[in-house]
Amino acid sequence: xxxxxxxxxxxxxxxxxxxxxxxxxxxxxxxxxxxxxxxxxxxxxxxxxxxxxxxxxxxxxxxxxxxxxxxxxxxxxxxxxxxxxxxxxxxxxxxxxxxxxxxxxxxxxx
Amino acid sequence: xxxxxxxxxxxxxxxxxxxxxxxxxxxxxxxxxxxxxxxxxxxxxxxxxxxxxxxxxxxxxxxxxxxxxxxxxxxxxxxxxxxxxxxxxxxxxxxxxxxxxxxxxxxxxxxxxxxxxxxxxxxxxxxxxxxxxxxxxxxxxxxxxxxxxxxxxxxxxxxxxxxxxxxxxxxxxxxxxxxxxxxxxxxxxxxxxxxxxxxxxxxxxxxxxxxxxxxxxxxxxxxxxxxxxxxxxxxxxxxxxxxxxxxxxxxxxxxxxxxxxxxxxxxxxxxxxxxxxxxxxxxxxxxxxxxxxxxxxxxxxxxxxxxxxxxxxxxxxxxxxxxxxxxxxxxxxxxxxxxxxxxxxxxxxxxxxxxxxxxxxxxxxxxxxxxxxxxxxxxxxxxxxxxxxxxxxxxxxxxxxxxxxxxxxxxxxxxxxxxxxxxxxxxxxxxxxxxxxxxxxxxxxxxxxxxxxxxxxxxxxxxxxxxxxxxxxxxxxxxxxxxxxxxxxxxxxxxxxxxxxxxxxxxxxxxxxxxxxxxxxxxxxxxxxxxxxxxxxxxxxxxxxxxxxxxxxxxxxxxxxxxxxxxx
Numbered sequence: 001x002x003x004x005x006x007x008x009x010x011x012x013x014x015x016x017x018x019x020x021x022x023x024x025x026x027x028x029x030x031x032x033x034x035x036x037x038x039x040x041x042x043x044x045x046x047x048x049x050x051x052x053x054x055x056x057x058x059x060x061x062x063x064x065x066x067x068x069x070x071x072x073x074x075x076x077x078x079x080x081x082x083x084x085x086x087x088x089x090x091x092x093x094x095x096x097x098x099x100x101x102x103x104x105x106x107x108x109x110x
Numbered sequence: 111x112x113x114x115x116x117x118x119x120x121x122x123x124x125x126x127x128x129x130x131x132x133x134x135x136x137x138x139x140x141x142x143x144x145x146x147x148x149x150x151x152x153x154x155x156x157x158x159x160x161x162x163x164x165x166x167x168x169x170x171x172x173x174x175x176x177x178x179x180x181x182x183x184x185x186x187x188x189x190x191x192x193x194x195x196x197x198x199x200x201x202x203x204x205x206x207x208x209x210x211x212x213x214x215x216x217x218x219x220x221x222x223x224x225x226x227x228x229x230x231x232x233x234x235x236x237x238x239x240x241x242x243x244x245x246x247x248x249x250x251x252x253x254x255x256x257x258x259x260x261x262x263x264x265x266x267x268x269x270x271x272x273x274x275x276x277x278x279x280x281x282x283x284x285x286x287x288x289x290x291x292x293x294x295x296x297x298x299x300x301x302x303x304x305x306x307x308x309x310x311x312x313x314x315x316x317x318x319x320x321x322x323x324x325x326x327x328x329x330x331x332x333x334x335x336x337x338x339x340x341x342x343x344x345x346x347x348x349x350x351x352x353x354x355x356x357x358x359x360x361x362x363x364x365x366x367x368x369x370x371x372x373x374x375x376x377x378x379x380x381x382x383x384x385x386x387x388x389x390x391x392x393x394x395x396x397x398x399x400x401x402x403x404x405x406x407x408x409x410x411x412x413x414x415x416x417x418x419x420x421x422x423x424x425x426x427x428x429x430x431x432x433x434x435x436x437x438x439x440x441x442x443x444x445x446x447x448x449x450x451x452x453x454x455x456x457x458x459x460x461x462x463x464x465x466x467x468x469x470x471x472x473x474x475x476x477x478x479x480x481x482x483x484x485x486x487x488x489x490x491x492x493x494x495x496x497x498x499x500x501x502x503x504x505x506x507x508x509x510x511x512x513x514x515x516x517x518x519x520x521x522x523x524x525x526x527x528x529x530x531x532x533x534x535x536x537x538x539x540x541x542x543x544x545x546x547x548x549x550x551x552x553x554x555x556x557x558x559x560x561x562x563x564x565x566x567x568x569x570x571x572x573x574x575x576x577x578x579x580x581x582x583x584x585x586x587x588x589x590x591x592x593x594x595x596x597x598x599x600x601x602x603x604x605x606x607x608x609x610x611x612x613x614x615x616x617x618x619x620x621x622x623x624x625x626x627x628x629x630x631x632x633x634x635x636x637x638x639x640x641x642x643x644x645x646x647x648x649x650x651x652x653x654x655x656x657x658x659x660x661x662x663x664x665x666x667x668x669x670x671x672x673x674x675x676x677x678x
Contacts, residue, residue, distance in 0.1 A: 029231045065239035076231035095226035103223030
C-alpha cells in the first residue's frame with residue numbers, strides 16, 4: 001500500500017457533461033493504516049459505482065488543521081459527500097461497503 | 111492580590127493550582143483548580159456549568175494572562191457569545207485579540223454513517239490547532255458528553271476520552287470538562303471515572319418555590335478543600351461563591367458604644383447605648399414601633415458619619431422615608447449624602463441562601479458600620495425556622511467579624527407577653543429589646559423593656575413610649591397598683607399627682623399666713639404689755655419719789671422742830 005494521500009490530492013475523476021458530479025472529501029490525519037484503507041476502499045467503490053462522475057479530495061488535517069472546523073470533522077477518517085446535496089458524513093475506514101453505499105445514498109437504507 | 115494569600119508555600123509544593131478568578135471559588139478550593147489537570151464540573155441542566163467554565167476562561171485571559179480555548183459541543187460560538195454578554199464577558203472581543211479561541215463542534219447523528227474503524231483524532235487536531243493559535247493554558251470542553259449521543263460507538267468514545275484527558279494533561283492544560291448530572295452518578299456517562307483530580311458539583315434546588323444555587327467541591331485529589339455546600343449567585347458580574355460557613359466564634363469585640371438614637375433609651379442601656387459590633391434584636395407584634403426604633407438608630411448612625419445599610423423586607427424605600435418623616439426622622443438626607451443605603455426586597459423573590467448572598471455582597475461593597483434588617487421574621491416565608499436561624503447565624507458572624515452593629519427586628523405573633531421569638535434567634539442577640547402593647551382602660555399603649563443586654567448595666571423598668579412628631583419619646587414611669595401605668599391611666603395619675611401637689615402647696619401657704627398673723631398678734635400683745643408696764647412703772651416711780659419726798663419732809667420737819675425745841 002504505497003498510496004500517498006498527498007499525491008492523490010486533487011486528482012479528479014472526469015465529469016462528463018450533463019451527468020451529475022459527485023464531490024467527495026476524505027479527511028485523514030497522516031498516513032495511518034486506517035486512512036490508507038479508507039482511501040483505497042473509497043477509490044474502489046467509486047470506480048465500481050460512479051466511474052467518471054466523481055472527484056475525491058483528500059485532506060490531511062496534520063497539514064491543514066484549520067480545515068477541520070469547516071466541515072465539522074471530529075472522527076478520523078471521515079468522508080464528506082459535498083455534492084450531491086445534502087451533505088453526508090461517513091466516519092470510519094469505509095470497510096463496510098454496504099454501509100458506505102447507504103451513507104452515500106447509493107442504495108436505500110434498509 | 112489574592113494570589114499571595116491563596117498560595118501558601120506548602121500547598122504549592124504539593125500541588126500547583128490555577129486561580130479561577132471567580133469570587134469565592136478560589137477560597138473554597140484553597141487556591142483554584144489543579145494546574146495543568148482536568149477538573150470535572152457537573153450538575154443538572156441550568157445549574158451554571160457553562161457559565162462557570164466561561165468565567166474561568168475569561169478571568170484567565172483577562173486577569174492571569176492565560177489564554178484559553180472554549181470547545182463547545184452544545185452551543186454555537188455566536189450563541190455562547192450572546193449568552194454571556196449579559197455578564198459583561200465579551201467573548202468576540204477576546205477572540206479578536208487572540209486571547210480566547212472558540213470552537214463549536216457540531217455532531218449530528220442523523221448526518222453520520224459509521225463504517226468501520228475510526229478514532230476521534232479530528233477533535234485532537236482541532237483542539238491542538240486552537241491551543242496553538244492563542245497559546246492557550248486553559249481549556250474548556252462543554253459538554254463533551256454530547257459525544258456519547260452523537261457517536262454510535264460508545265466504546266470508541268470512552269477510549270478516546272481517556273486518551274484526550276491524558277493528552278490534555280500532557281500538554282499541561284488546566285481544563286474544565288462539564289458533564290450533565292446523572293441519576294445516581296455525578297455525570298450521565300460516568301465521566302468522573304476519567305477525571306479524578308478534581309470534581310465540582312453544582313446544584314440548583316427548589317424549596318418552597320424558590321431556587322437556590324449551590325456549589326460543592328466533591329473531590330480534590332492532593333489538596334485540602336472545604337467540603338461544605340456553598341450557595342452561589344449569578345449576578346451581572348458573573349459567579350459569586352460565598353465561603354461563609356468558614357466563619358465562627360472568633361470575632362474580637364470592642365468596648366465602644368453607639369447611641370440608639372433615643373437619648374432616654376441610651377440612658378436605660380447604662381447611659382451609652384449599644385456596643386459597637388453587637389447584635390441587637392427588637393421584637394414586637396404588629397404596630398409596636400419596631401421600624402421607628404431602627405430608624406432612630408439609622409439616623410443616629412448617619413449623624414455620626416457612619417454608613418448604614420437598611421434591608422427592608424416589608425416596605426419600600428419611599429414608604430419608610432415618608433413614614434419616618436411623620437415622626438420627625440429625615441432619612442432621605444442621609445441617603446442623599448450616601449451614608450444610608452436602602453435595599454428593599456420581597457422575601458419570596460429568591461431563596462434564603464440567595465438573600466444571604468445578596469446581603470453579604472452589598473455589605474462587602476458598601477462597608478457599613480451599621481446594618482438593619484427589618485424584619486427578619488419575613489424570611490420565614492421562604493424557609494423553615496431552622497434554616498433562617500442558620501442563615502442569620504452566618505450573617506451575624508460575618509457582621510461581628512467586621513464589627514458592624516446589627517439591629518434586627520422580629521415580628522412576633524400571638525401572645526404579646528411570650529418571651530420567645532418565632533425565629534428562635536434570641537440567643538444570637540447580644541441585646542434584646544421587646545416592644546409590647548398593653549391594653550387597659552379601653553386603649554392600646556406602647557411599652558418597651560430590655561429583656562437582656564450582655565455586658566452592660568441596663569434598666570429593668572418597663573417604659574411607656576409614644577411616637578411624637580419628634581420621634582420616639584420614652585415617658586416618665588408611673589407605677590400603679592397593677593404595674594406601670596400607661597396611656598390615660600398615666601395621664602389621670604399625672605393629673606392627680608398635680609392636684610395633690612397644688613393642695614399641699616396651698617396648705618403650706620395658708621399655714622404661712624397663719625403663722626404671720628399669729629406673730630403679728632403676739633407682737634401686738636407684747637406692745638400692749640409693754641405699754642401697761644410702762645404706765646405702771648411710771649406710777650410706781652412717781653409713788654416712790656413722793657414717798658421719798660415725804661420722808662425727807664418729815665425728817666426736815668423733825669429737825670426743825672428740834673431746833674425749835676432746842677432739844678439735845
